[in-house]
Amino acid sequence: MKRTSLVDTLANEFVFGQTHDQPPQQKQELPSKLEQEVQKIPLSKVHLSPLQYRRYVDQAKLAEMVSSIQKYGQLQPVLVRPDPKTSGYELVFGQTRFLSCQKAGTGTILSKIQELTDAEVVELALIENNHRTNPNPVEETQGMLKLLSLKLGKTDAEVVTLLNRAATEGKQGSDNVIRSDEWKVIKSVFELFSGLTPESFRVNRLPLLNLPEDVLTALSQGKIEYTKARAIARLKDTQNREDLLQTAIEQDLSLSQIRERVAEPKTNTHREVTQPTLQERVDSVYKRLKKNKIWNDPSKGKKLEKMLLQLEALLSEDL
Secondary structure (H helix, E strand, O other): OOOOHHHHHHHHHHHOOOOOOOOHHHHHHOOHHHHOOOEEEEHHHEEEOOOOOOOOOOHHHHHHHHHHHHHHOOOOOEEEEEEOOOOEEEEEEOHHHHHHHHHHOOOEEEEEEOOOOHHHHHHHHHHHHHHOOOOOHHHHHHHHHHHHHHHHOOOHHHHHHHHHHHHHHHHHOOOOOOOOHHHHHHHHHHHOOOOOOHHHHHHHHHHHHHOOHHHHHHHHOOOOOHHHHHHHOOOOOHHHHHHHHHHHHHHOOOHHHHHHHHHHHHHHHHHHHHOOOHHHHHHHHHHHHHHHOHHHOHHHHHHHHHHHHHHHHHHHOOO
16 A cells, blocks of 8 residues: 555655655646645634644744744644534644644634545654654554554554454464455555564554553653663552653663663562561561560460570670
């Protein structure tokens, strides 16, 4: 499956910042409404798309764009699609620009209007994410899962189940899933984006969506690499995990350093439980002795008296 001419053209204009010359036969394939002029739309009529999986916005870049709009006005349009439910428009591309116009109080926003399917909206968002200097792995994973869901007509959970079935059947020497039409759709989606296969996506990317909230937030904000995030997430103790996460970000710890620190609490716990020091054992026995009051039991009292005599004799040797 190749990208549609419409998606390619919009990607060139809004993501890559250029519009390539198209041969006549390709140009004729493009919808005539793509040639619409830029329009001014009231900001109140535009809303963020529920399909937009990108949640984190760089506040420094946002402030910079707000300042630019206040000085020079909006230089580039956003892309929207009509929303029949609200009689307004759904934002497809230009989230930072849209938020900046809101903060700058422009009242209107320069826009191009284009009819698009849900799958085309998500595909454009994925192209945008991949084109960024530091692609966000969490957002990319969410976007890929959503695109697969739309292409297959399945829920996110059903897509994950299908990927797991394919992996299981592969190990068992079966190929029922891989030979299906659904698998052809899955492969065609991954062919659009280099660097990922269905299996690498299943093994390395899907687990990111199950990370603890604090780790997932740091990863979404680009503060830490996803390999380091997965290593830190292995810490079950919340406080230890938060401390390590903060240290890893502040000191830019390597993956090996993080793994060493993740292993430390396990080592300490093992030592305290199975190999307590002699002093710890004495303290523990004394506390238990006071709590249980075994001297009230006649039979145990006699044994305790013998042990005390031995202990007193041991202590007298140092006097």
